Amino acid sequence: MVPLAKLLLFWNAARTGPALTGYDAKAKSRLVGKQCIVVANDATVKAGAWFPITGKKNLRAQEISIENRLPIIYLVDSAGVYLPMQDEIFPDKEHFGRIFRNNAVMSSMGITQISAIMGSCVAGGAYLPIMSDEALIVDKTGSIFLAGSYLVKAAIGESIDNETLGGATTHCEISGVTDYKSKDDKDALDTIKNIFSKIGDYDKAGFNREKPSKPTEDPKDIFGILPRSRADQYDMREIIKRLVDKSDFEEYKKDYGKTILTGYARIDGWAVGIVANQRTLVKNKNKEMQFGGVIYSDSADKATRFIANCNQKKIPLVFLQDVTGFMVGSKSEHGGIIKDGAKMVNAVSNSVVPKFTIIIGNSYGAGNYAMCGKAYDPRLIVAWPSAALAVMSGNSAAKVLLQIETASLKKQGKEISEAEEKELYDRIKARYDEQISPYYAASRIWTDGVINPLDTRTWISMGIEAANHAPIEKKFNLGVIQV
Numbered sequence: 001m002v003p004l005a006k007l008l009l010f011w012n013a014a015r016t017g018p019a020l021t022g023y024d025a026k027a028k029s030r031l032v033g034k035q036c037i038v039v040a041n042d043a044t045v046k047a048g049a050w051f052p053i054t055g056k057k058n059l060r061a062q063e064i065s066i067e068n069r070l071p072i073i074y075l076v077d078s079a080g081v082y083l084p085m086q087d088e089i090f091p092d093k094e095h096f097g098r099i100f101r102n103n104a105v106m107s108s109m110g111i112t113q114i115s116a117i118m119g120s121c122v123a124g125g126a127y128l129p130i131m132s133d134e135a136l137i138v139d140k141t142g143s144i145f146l147a148g149s150y151l152v153k154a155a156i157g158e159s160i161d162n163e164t165l166g167g168a169t170t171h172c173e174i175s176g177v178t179d180y181k182s183k184d185d186k187d188a189l190d191t192i193k194n195i196f197s198k199i200g201d202y203d204k205a206g207f208n209r210e211k212p213s214k215p216t217e218d219p220k221d222i223f224g225i226l227p228r229s230r231a232d233q234y235d236m237r238e239i240i241k242r243l244v245d246k247s248d249f250e251e252y253k254k255d256y257g258k259t260i261l262t263g264y265a266r267i268d269g270w271a272v273g274i275v276a277n278q279r280t281l282v283k284n285k286n287k288e289m290q291f292g293g294v295i296y297s298d299s300a301d302k303a304t305r306f307i308a309n310c311n312q313k314k315i316p317l318v319f320l321q322d323v324t325g326f327m328v329g330s331k332s333e334h335g336g337i338i339k340d341g342a343k344m345v346n347a348v349s350n351s352v353v354p355k356f357t358i359i360i361g362n363s364y365g366a367g368n369y370a371m372c373g374k375a376y377d378p379r380l381i382v383a384w385p386s387a388a389l390a391v392m393s394g395n396s397a398a399k400v401l402l403q404i405e406t407a408s409l410k411k412q413g414k415e416i417s418e419a420e421e422k423e424l425y426d427r428i429k430a431r432y433d434e435q436i437s438p439y440y441a442a443s444r445i446w447t448d449g450v451i452n453p454l455d456t457r458t459w460i461s462m463g464i465e466a467a468n469h470a471p472i473e474k475k476f477n478l479g480v481i482q483v
Contacts, residue, residue, distance in 0.1 A: 031073075032197040035466055037065045040075035043119050047079035050125065052088040055096050056445050062102045067354075067379055068466040069202060071112035073192060076129050077119025096124060103131035112199055116188045117142040117178065120162075129178075134195060136180040136188045139168040144177065205471045207316055207354075207464055212269035213245040222453045226386055230361050230393075233280045233292050236261055236320065239360065240274060243267065243456055249274070252309075257302035258282035259290050267318070268461035273310035275303050276320035277371065279361070293324045295367055297332065297340040303370075304340075307347040311476035316464050319357045319378070323367030324393070339482045344370045346481050352474045354379045354467035356460050359387040359438065359447065374446050380463040382451045383438040389446065390436040398429035 030036075039061050041048035065072040081089050081096055089096050106113055115129030117137040121144040129135045129144065137144065145166030152158050152165065164170060171177040182188035219242040227234050241247040244265035251263035261276040279292040290296055295303075310317050326332070326341050348355070348370060357371070357378040368389065372378050383389070390397065402425045409416055416424070434440060438450045451459060 032193050034196055034199060035070055035462075035469070036196070037061050037070050037072040038075065039072065041078040041119075043077040043079075046082060048077050048119070049079045049082040050089055050096055051082050051085060052095075053443075053445070055089050055099065056094070058099055059094060059102070060445050060448070062099065062106065064379070064466070065111060066102070066106060066109065067377075067470060069109070069111055069469040070466055071114070071196065071199065072106070074113070074115040074128060074132060076115055076117050076121050076125070078121060078125045080123040080125040100124075100127045100131055103128060107131070107133060112196075114192055114195060116182070116192060117144050118185055118188060119143075120148075122146075122148055134180070135178045136182050136191055137168045137171055137178040138182045138185060138188050141185075142182075143167050144171060202469050203471050205314075205354075205468045207314065207468050208271040209269045210266065210271075212461075213266070215242050215244060216247040217241045219243070219454050219457075226360070226384075226453075230386070230388065235280055236276045236278050236322065239320070240265070240276060244272075244274075245269065252306050253302045256285065257296065257299035258284065259292060259294055259296055260299035260303050262302055262306035264315070267457055267464075270461060270464045271315050272318045272460070272464070273306065273315045274318050274320065275306065275371065277323045277367075279322050291324075291327070293322055293362060295323060295326045295341065295344075295370060297327075297335050297337050300326075300337075300340040300344040300370065304343045304347045307344075307351055308476065308478070311351055311353050314353060314472065316353050316467065317351060317355045317372070318460060319355065319372040321357060321359045321363045321368070321371045321373075321387075322361035323364065323371050324362050325365035325367040326370070341366060341370060343478075343481050345376075346478055348372050348376050350476060350478055352472050352476050354464065356463050357381040358456055358460075359383040359389065360453075361386055361388070362393070363387060363389045364392050379467050380459060381447050382449050382456075382459055383441065383447045384453050384456075385438060385450055387438040387441075387450075388436040389438065389441045390432070394429050394433040394436060397432045398425055401428045401432075 039058055062072065064070065103113060113132040115132040115135045117129050117135065119141055121129060121142070123146060126144050126146055140163070143162050143166045145162070147155065149160055149162050149165055152160060168178070168181045172181040180191055182191055222239060222242050225234055225238045225242075237249065240249050240261070244267055246266075249263050249265045251261065253262060259278050259282060261274070261278050263274055265272055265274055277293050277295075281292055282290050284290050284296065284298060307317065326337055345366075355372050355376070355378045357373065357380075359381070363371070363373065369375060374381055392400075402421070405424060405428070406416060406421065438447065441447050442450050
């Protein structure tokens with residue numbers, strides 16, 4: 001694929017304004033004033049071959065492009081599918097072939113796609129650039145063919161070199177497969193910029209924006225507000241004050257359903273509706289203490305109504321997750337927690353305004369779902385280094401798994417000592433803790449990345465600007481719910 005140095009050259013040359021492209025929250029770059037998505041192979045890793053996670057990452061980039069009607073650029077240098085793992089990347093619906101299907105659908109939607117063939121482009125990988133709207137090829141280094149010279153020799157006995165078979169001159173002067181011949185990588189990138197500079201304006205969704213203001217409270221205070229232990233309490237309002245313009249948060253139903261905060265604010269000028277878990281012990285309407293980070297019936301009810309209001313007013317939603325799940329126990333079950341939780345999940349699922357999820361701390365169980373986890377189509381979902389994603393916490397999961405393991409051993413007539421039990425518990429917890437890491441999640445595309453908390457405003461603003469490219473075409477409808 002393309003060495004990182006080439007990409008850096010590309011972005012540095014394109015640095016024209018304050019908005020962001022791709023996933024780089026620090027680049028603060030556009031491509032000639034336009035937001036876009038960039039996908040680049042890395043030929044330094046297995047010749048840029050496609051692994052299962054490669055396909056998943058590319059499909060996620062295309063998904064973001066489709067949802068936000070963003071132009072997409074492919075910098076191609078790939079050996080195609082990694083053959084030893086072909087069964088995990090080739091045949092299924094969300095595998096390699098879906099990329100080319102998306103190329104066709106994106107083109108029909110009017111989403112600009114431009115490919116630069118900067119190295120080898122072989123077999124199935126050859127379709128991606130040629131299904132783009134326009135394709136460039138770098139002379140003497142770029143090549144594209146369904147089968148390379150060795151396979152051609154083996155298959156039909158023809159002896160031919162790769163350059164004659166599928167190099168820049170062949171495809172620009174004989175086959176007509178590619179549209180531009182570039183003398184080197186920089187020339188190819190400059191050509192892409194020239195093409196982009198002529199793209200027309202887009203229809204806007206019309207999200208409300210005023211002149212941006214910085215928070216009056218210092219965002220760096222976040223590192224002191226957020227406790228070291230994820231079991232400790234803190235006031236989410238103090239986090240919100242350091243994320244929103246002028247630290248101004250207009251709270252909705254402030255004194256009801258206190259384990260979820262809802263309210264309106266602005267982030268980098270954009271109007272947003274915030275749904276956030278509250279991690280302090282609070283009293284409910286019956287003067288009973290409620291655990292922070294847990295969703296109760298009244299909290300779910302409040303969030304559902306607020307999400308509906310934001311859809312009614314065309315205000316993007318921002319979810320700040322630090323949730324251990326829904327409240328359990330006989331009182332909650334008798335009070336209909338499942339029904340109220342289902343209403344909140346319904347509202348999140350059917351929301352038509354763009355949603356953005358920031359995982360600040362815990363993200364456990366059905367709480368992840370109700371607070372717009374990955375399965376609920378947030379336009380962007382990112383995590384702070386303090387985040388943890390799992391069905392339940394490491395402690396809880398280890399205790400449950402330990403009970404199952406010890407019961408199994410006892411059935412076999414084996415008794416384990418207290419020391420052996422502790423060793424088993426520690427081993428189970430260590431394995432589970434590794435899996436709940438935000439880096440574990442990001443490496444599997446469960447989130448779009450792990451970010452510095454100080455970059456949160458930038459990510460949200462970038463996301464809303466991207467979402468503004470895609471007018472809302474559906475109406476908000478909750479469907480059937482139990483009241």
